[in-house]
Amino acid sequence: MERLLSFESDHLRATELRLGLPGSDKPSVRPKNNKRASSEISQESKSNSCASNAGNDDERDSAPPAKVQVVGWPPIRSYRKNTLQVQAKTSESELCRGMYVKVSMDGAPYLRKIDLKVYTCYPELLNALENMFQLTIGKYSEREGYNGSDYAPTYEDKDGDWMLVGDVPWGMFITTCKRLRIMRGSEAKGLACV
Amino acid sequence: MSEDDDRSPPLDLRCGAAPSINRARNCSGEAVSGSGSSTSSSIPASVPVTVTEYQSQYPDQVLEIVLENVLQFLTSRRDRNAASLVCKSWWRAEALTRSELFIGNCYAVSPDRARGRFRRVRSVVLKGKPRFADFNLMPPDWGAHFGPWVCVLANAYPWLEKVYLKRMSITDDDLALLAESFSGFKELTLVCCEGFGTCGLAFIASKCRQLRVLDLIETEVTDDEVDWISLFPEGETCLESLIFDCVDCAINFEALEKLVARSPFLRKLRLNRHVSIRQLYRLMVRAPQLTHLGTGKYGPSEVAQRQGDTEPDYIAAFAACKSLVCLSGFREITPDYLSAIYPVCANLTSLNFSYATITADQLKPVICNCHKLQIFWALDSICDEGLQAVAATCKELRELRVFPMNAQEDVEGPVSEVGLQAISEGCRKLQSILYFCQRMTNAAVIAMSSNCLELEVFRLCIMGRHRPDHATGEPMDEGFGAIVRNCRKLTRLAVSGLLTDRAFGYIGKYGKLIRTLSVAFAGDSDMGLKYVLEGCPKLQKLEIRDSPFGDAALRSGLHHYYNMRFLWMSSCRLTRQGCQEIAQAMPRLVVEVIRSDDEEETDNYVETLYMYRSLEGPRHDAPKFVTILR
Numbered sequence: 164m165e166r167l168l169s170f171e172s173d174h175l176r177a178t179e180l181r182l183g184l185p186g187s188d189k190p191s192v193r194p195k196n197n198k199r200a201s202s203e204i205s206q207e208s209k210s211n212s213c214a215s216n217a218g219n220d221d222e223r224d225s226a227p228p229a230k231v232q233v234v235g236w237p238p239i240r241s242y243r244k245n246t247l248q249v250q251a252k253t254s255e256s257e258l259c260r261g262m263y264v265k266v267s268m269d270g271a272p273y274l275r276k277i278d279l280k281v282y283t284c285y286p287e288l289l290n291a292l293e294n295m296f297q298l299t300i301g302k303y304s305e306r307e308g309y310n311g312s313d314y315a316p317t318y319e320d321k322d323g324d325w326m327l328v329g330d331v332p333w334g335m336f337i338t339t340c341k342r343l344r345i346m347r348g349s350e351a352k353g354l355a356c357v
Numbered sequence: 358m359s360e361d362d363d364r365s366p367p368l369d370l371r372c373g374a375a376p377s378i379n380r381a382r383n384c385s386g387e388a389v390s391g392s393g394s395s396t397s398s399s400i401p402a403s404v405p406v407t408v409t410e411y412q413s414q415y416p417d418q419v420l421e422i423v424l425e426n427v428l429q430f431l432t433s434r435r436d437r438n439a440a441s442l443v444c445k446s447w448w449r450a451e452a453l454t455r456s457e458l459f460i461g462n463c464y465a466v467s468p469d470r471a472r473g474r475f476r477r478v479r480s481v482v483l484k485g486k487p488r489f490a491d492f493n494l495m496p497p498d499w500g501a502h503f504g505p506w507v508c509v510l511a512n513a514y515p516w517l518e519k520v521y522l523k524r525m526s527i528t529d530d531d532l533a534l535l536a537e538s539f540s541g542f543k544e545l546t547l548v549c550c551e552g553f554g555t556c557g558l559a560f561i562a563s564k565c566r567q568l569r570v571l572d573l574i575e576t577e578v579t580d581d582e583v584d585w586i587s588l589f590p591e592g593e594t595c596l597e598s599l600i601f602d603c604v605d606c607a608i609n610f611e612a613l614e615k616l617v618a619r620s621p622f623l624r625k626l627r628l629n630r631h632v633s634i635r636q637l638y639r640l641m642v643r644a645p646q647l648t649h650l651g652t653g654k655y656g657p658s659e660v661a662q663r664q665g666d667t668e669p670d671y672i673a674a675f676a677a678c679k680s681l682v683c684l685s686g687f688r689e690i691t692p693d694y695l696s697a698i699y700p701v702c703a704n705l706t707s708l709n710f711s712y713a714t715i716t717a718d719q720l721k722p723v724i725c726n727c728h729k730l731q732i733f734w735a736l737d738s739i740c741d742e743g744l745q746a747v748a749a750t751c752k753e754l755r756e757l758r759v760f761p762m763n764a765q766e767d768v769e770g771p772v773s774e775v776g777l778q779a780i781s782e783g784c785r786k787l788q789s790i791l792y793f794c795q796r797m798t799n800a801a802v803i804a805m806s807s808n809c810l811e812l813e814v815f816r817l818c819i820m821g822r823h824r825p826d827h828a829t830g831e832p833m834d835e836g837f838g839a840i841v842r843n844c845r846k847l848t849r850l851a852v853s854g855l856l857t858d859r860a861f862g863y864i865g866k867y868g869k870l871i872r873t874l875s876v877a878f879a880g881d882s883d884m885g886l887k888y889v890l891e892g893c894p895k896l897q898k899l900e901i902r903d904s905p906f907g908d909a910a911l912r913s914g915l916h917h918y919y920n921m922r923f924l925w926m927s928s929c930r931l932t933r934q935g936c937q938e939i940a941q942a943m944p945r946l947v948v949e950v951i952r953s954d955d956e957e958e959t960d961n962y963v964e965t966l967y968m969y970r971s972l973e974g975p976r977h978d979a980p981k982f983v984t985i986l987r
Binding site for chain 2: 232233234235236237238239240241242243244246247249250251
């Protein structure tokens with residue numbers, strides 16, 4: 164009844180992120196979403212709907228089946244779609260370029276740059292900084308900052324203020340961080356006490 | 358900025374259509390030329406006529422003369438249609454005094470027939486393809502050609518001033534003929550059209566010396582690499598509106614700048630994305646009198662980032678535009694530059710961010726100043742949070758459109774019932790809403806139905822097909838039911854999500870003013886469509902796709918199809934036989950069965966049915982994939 168266009172499913176499988184050893188083809192079993200293209204099955208979907216909606220959030224992680232797209236749905240004019248696609252490509256290429264921020268370290272002759280998008284949490288970032296500059300940063304504590312180490316990582320946020328790395332949730336951090344500075348422990352103590 | 362607005366644009370009634378009152382008539386109503394020129398239409402109504410002249414003629418003629426003078430003041434075409442049905446002389450008088458011709462379906466009537474009835478037309482509105490053609494549901498080259506019309510118009514109405522075309526197929530030659538044929542041509546508006554290129558625009562620019570309005574809205578224009586901007590006449594122009602944001606071709610900026618500089622009446626200017634923000638600055642400086650501005654690319658070019666280049670004072674440029682009420686564009690936006698528009702926010706009545714991928718945080722500092730805003734279009738990148746900010750400030754909001762950044766089905770949506778609820782509570786004067794989302798609840802829709810009693814247009818698109826209420830798992834029947842029940846002014850409705858026949862029962866029972874209804878992936882059985890066809894007396898345009906309605910349902914509308922502009926049904930359960938029955942029962946209905954190009958008609962079901970009333974019978978320009986049933 165409907166005209167269906169199939170996605171490049173092989174392409175998708177090749178680039179997907181999965182839990183599992185590389186080389187293992189079987190995806191982890193997830194409740195499949197009963198998305199069906201025909202309107203005949205609306206009766207069934209009523210009962211399945213709760214389960215399938217719950218499964219929605221997980222769906223992205225499991226191996227996507229050959230996705231079908233229905234012609235003309237959702238009803239957006241191609242003019243608008245194309246315009247946004249052009250814009251998305253420009254910003255996508257920016258995304259591919261990554262979220263590079265400058266990193267300065269007190270006493271170092273030149274600055275470095277790292278891509279924040281590569282990391283998913285603070286420990287990863289701090290680890291990377293430690294490797295890059297051959298130093299130890301130590302553990303973060305809310306009360307004492309990075310006490311017990313020679314250096315403390317700080318960042319400049321979009322308001323121009325210098326903040327201690329680790330205070331805000333990671334997601335907020337990567338959107339507000341403009342540059343990083345690894346301060347000497349002695350200077351950093353002032354920051355933590357505030 | 359009215360996307361898909363099916364009301365005709367506001368047009369002035371020209372006084373030039375005043376009939377000559379010196380014309381005498383005999384008792385059978387035939388017009389006989391009397392003293393004074395009977396063909397001239399420029400004699401004003403206040404020219405005195407001697408009493409003796411009147412007394413010697415039949416009293417009917419006095420009434421006719423009075424009628425013609427009174428009818429001049431009727432502008433609404435619906436009023437005129439009603440007046441023309443009173444009697445033959447009213448019909449005649451109305452035909453002579455109608456200057457705005459509105460044709461909602463270019464195939465419903467032939468150009469010759471239109472010309473034959475209306476002799477003094479100054480403005481024409483023509484609409485062609487049905488709306489679902491916008492979504493690739495109709496193969497290209499289906500029809501709706503402007504060619505046959507422009508030929509007849511050129512001969513019949515030398516004083517034609519305005520042409521408004523929607524979803525028509527236009528060629529460069531058509532535009533050339535248009536440009537050559539009407540010396541006083543003033544306004545050309547093309548919405549969702551295609552088939553021509555910058556070549557055609559060049560004709561218009563160079564030949565229409567009185568041109569005031571050239572508006573191209575969501576129209577496809579091929580790049581013929583013609584510098585049409587530089588072809589506008591030298592010297593001061595009459596230009597009041599120049600909208601070309603959809604013309605995706607490079608522009609000769611120097612020529613544009615000079616054009617703007619010599620157009621003192623220019624009020625509306627919408628640029629395409631090839632105009633940079635620096636260039637925008639130069640234009641704004643030359644045209645601070647603008648009321649409507651559409652920016653081009655709203656972000657720095659690589660050039661600007663060279664060291665030593667100071668950026669122009671964009672804030673000052675916006676501040677200088679004291680009359681600015683409508684802003685749009687913002688393509689490829691760099692959000693940092695948004696602060697430049699702060700000076701105009703307080704006066705804005707219309708803001709279109711629907712091409713701007715901005716977040717809630719980027720929206721808030723702008724929207725919190727927009728107290729007078731009535732029309733707001735945005736991308737769902739602003740999230741529910743952004744909508745809450747809109748609801749908090751924009752108490753005068755009449756129209757809201759939220760478009761998806763990511764038009765797919767199985768993705769997380771950034772807007773939801775939360776945003777809809779917030780808008781319903783904050784924007785009580787809302788009249789029109791178009792809302793794309795991934796999930797919705799009946800509760801939010803019901804809330805909107807009770808909070809926004811002024812709603813005339815409610816279009817909700819839950820992008821996942823058959824998706825039920827997110828919270829309860831129920832169908833969306835009750836939500837839409839509440840809308841039709843509570844919103845007494847509702848004339849346009851688009852439904853989505855999981856819907857049973859019950860929803861259609863509500864629509865049929867309560868939707869007594871509905872003129873346009875859009876249905877997709879909804880309903881259980883024929884009853885759904887029956888409820889609507891039997892219950893909605895004002896229904897004009899019904900477009901349905903992928904719903905289980907069949908021949909029996911189709912039959913239930915036989916009493917109503919002549920009152921409708923069209924019915925579209927694609928991927929439903931109609932058989933060729935069922936459609937044939939309708940065609941045979943209703944001779945004035947054109948019943949088109951449309952196949953997609955490469956498909957053979959193997960399936961028992963008709964892929965697309967498009968039927969419309971027409972005085973002309975089957976059209977002669979139907980392509981091969983269209984079969985007209987008799």
